Amino acid sequence: MKNDIILAGVGGQGILSIAAAIGLAAVNSNLYIKQSEVHGMSQRGGDVQSHLRISDKPIASDLIPEGKADMIISVEPMEGLRYLPFLSNSGWLVTNITPYMNIPDYPDINEILAKVKSLKHHIAIDADSIAKEAGSSRASNIVMLGAASLFLDIPFERIEEGIRQLFGKKGDEVVQMNLKALRLGREFSEKNR
Amino acid sequence: MSNKLLLMGDEAIAQGAIDGGLSGIYAYPGTPSTEIMEYVQNTKQTAELNIHRKWSANEKTAMEAALGMSYAGKRAMVCFKHVGLNVAADAFINASITGVNGGLIVVSADDPSMHSSQNEQDSRFYAKFAMVPILEPSNQQEAYDMAYFGFELSERLNVPVLLRITTRMAHSRAGVQRREGKPQNSLRLPSDPRQFVLLPSIARKNYRKLLMGQAAMEIESEKSSFNELISGNNKSLGIITTGIAYNYLVENYPDQKSPYPVLKICQYPIPRKQVEELYNSCNKVLVLEEGYPIVEEQLKGYLNTGKPVHGRLDGTVPRDGELNPNIVAKVLGMDVAEGQPIPDVVKNRPPSLCQGCGHRDVYEDLNEAMKVYGTGRVFSDIGCYTLGALPPFNAINSCVDMGASITMAKGAADAGLVPAVAVIGDSTFTHSGMTGLLDAINENSPITVIISDNSTTGMTGGQQSSATGKIVDICRGIGVDPNHIRVVTPLKKNHEENVRILKEELAYQGVSVIIPQRECIQTFARRKKSEKKESND
Known part of the structure; x- marks a missing residue:
């Protein structure tokens, strides 16, 4: 079993919380993991990525080879497209549809979404609205994780466990809200895959 | 696990x-x-x-x-x-x-x-x-x-x-x-x-x-478990990897097993015994190293008269940049998978100064004050404020090494570029800016130094800055005339006043230091959050 995942977003959007939750779930499932991330200059509003690799066998490279990623999880639609060279022919792009416009020449969002929808395997989800429905717009990354969870070879219960571990300190209310966000994300993928 | x-x-x-x-x-x-x-x-x-x-x-x-x-x-x-x-x-x-x-x-x-x-x-x-x-x-x-x-x-x-x-x-x-x-x-x-x-x-x-002691170091390398000569049946090629290059090599083979013999070097000096063993058993050698072609150069020597040694020097491997599994696969002539190209609709997203960051106000003030002198006179340094080189500010003309803003401004002023301006952060100033300021003081150089003080080491994530609370005293101690040490608050509402102060100091024919002081917006947000948390606990 092997899941190679590119996480994409803009510096400050918190893609690493998704990586942390999947990482915990993987470790709890006794899987091998390597996860590389970007620190430094690009965290100031630039494009950021993380390579997350999970396997039942030891993993060699910290970087995913081009054309081999099983999934791109992107919390921003244009950023998801930036890593298409990494996505395998059978891989999934799971992306939020809310643009993050911090550059003057941000393209027409309709053009971006049209490109996303032209891909054979895609989930385009309004994670921000679904997060609000779950109780807090800050949970949009967890909605994304829920949407992506359908394509991970990790039991859903393990991911729920990871969420409980990650947010346990913040109290039961926060845990329940994030679990709801996670489930709503997953339901969206089940209906729209 | x-x-x-x-x-x-x-x-x-x-x-x-x-x-x-x-x-x-x-x-x-x-x-x-x-x-x-x-x-x-x-x-x-x-x-x-x-x-x-x-x-x-x-x-x-x-x-x-x-x-x-x-x-x-x-x-x-x-x-x-x-x-x-x-x-x-x-x-x-x-x-x-x-x-x-x-x-x-x-x-x-x-x-x-x-x-x-x-x-x-x-x-x-x-x-x-x-x-x-x-x-x-x-x-x-x-x-x-x-x-x-x-x-x-x-x-x-x-x-x-x-x-x-x-x-x-x-x-x-x-x-x-x-x-x-x-x-x-x-x-x-x-x-x-x-x-x-x-x-x-x-x-x-x-x-x-x-x-x-060099011989003993080499023996340590030869005995080290961090160095490993891994056998392979195909002796047409021997591969030497250093550090993480090994991972990028074996990523390309099922079960991470290379058909060629591999010497994985992770401790130096280069283990001579294992290098000789690999070299003698193979027809040619490929060196994969993350960084400069250091091992390759040593293996080749100046005359390069032995068996072929391939790597970054002869263009087999790209001369610059980091390695990855695809680069290594191409070097070995393997087929590589390809995803789709990046669609044209995707635009670059360079890093930028945070919204609400004090450096933004500093550059808005400075650009306004510099209008009469024209561009090309602002030397800067290493930190978040280096992003002032990019639009919309286009405000600085150098970023070389820690502290170089002040000394380069001084050298340019020595050459006749007056006024010359330096923009440096608080942590960079105490790292390597202070001694350059002393040089400028000793010659009363006509430079204007802006120490943009956000009370942290910002670019690396907000670590304690050695300069916090000390900059004015340091400048006085070094000998800056107290009349030309101006502390200002970089906020929109102070724009006109700050521009006026800048203009005054730019016109002064000696060393002046302007210290725009406002806490980093990132550390400010984190501090407020933890204060709120403490008051709730």
């Missing part, structure tokens, strides 16, 4: 050092090395163990303090990014001549492909220059083990040991198995009281000792 810790390479090094008997860590923040010190600072155990873990003013002071701790018999680690080793080089090179007492590990984190740096220099050159061993991990477990065992290697060979990592090792997580914690060394003076006195007569003796 679940009893392992999930650690970044930086964190694995920190944990390995703690478990290996560390007494003190010294560092200046710099991507990708920063998280080593941060991990030590954030680990509860280090308070109980009374491990020194405060940031230093710069890499040179860090290196020297670590050498002092080694002198006193204890195990010390010093950490910085590759260009930090330039700053620390005087102390580092001479530490190989003094030798050590307690074990001393110098961690230098290189940044090939320049993700967050101004060059991609290879720290291994420095170790060769200083004639000391290098440890270069290929995975997070080795990073831990090298820090754990590195102190003993340093003590055994009586030299500092360079632990060299690159960005991907520093910032990638994997499972790490801890080892039993070792006690710290007790306080113990060097057995030879003159070991650290590098008077020429003593230095000559010490240097000969270092030269004599």
